[in-house]
Amino acid sequence: KLLLAARAIAAIENPADITVISARPYGQRAVLKFAAATGATPIAGRFTPGTFTNQIQKAFREPRLLVITDPRTDNQPVIEASYVNIPVIALCHTDTPLRYVDIAIPCNNKSIHSVGLMWWMLARE
Helix, strand or coil: CHHHHHHHHHCCCCHHHEEEEECCHHHHHHHHHHHHHHCCEEEECCCCCCCCCCCCCCCCCCCCEEEECCCCCCHHHHHHHHHCCCCEEEEECCCCCCCCCCEEEECCCCCHHHHHHHHHHHHHC
């Protein structure tokens, strides 16, 4: 699943069109490092509702791909991505809801080390 997600990320021509999101404190540093290594657009911390759907907002974005750390805590960006047909890649644990997630990478997304390792492996691929 990790290679499938890496191929989906590599298929996007402009890396700035990839948005990586983590509202969890464990994944924020990993998201910022991934974005610095790949050129993606990071959203670390609180996601402002309407970022993908409200065109009047100053923070309005139209990404081509969304990569998130935890679909349970990052449920607002996943729901908004489903409204505007943006594919979603997510790091998923066994109890994670998979609604509107297109590619689920099975891993432990509760530990800081495993989240960091998965983002590092995704950046390396």
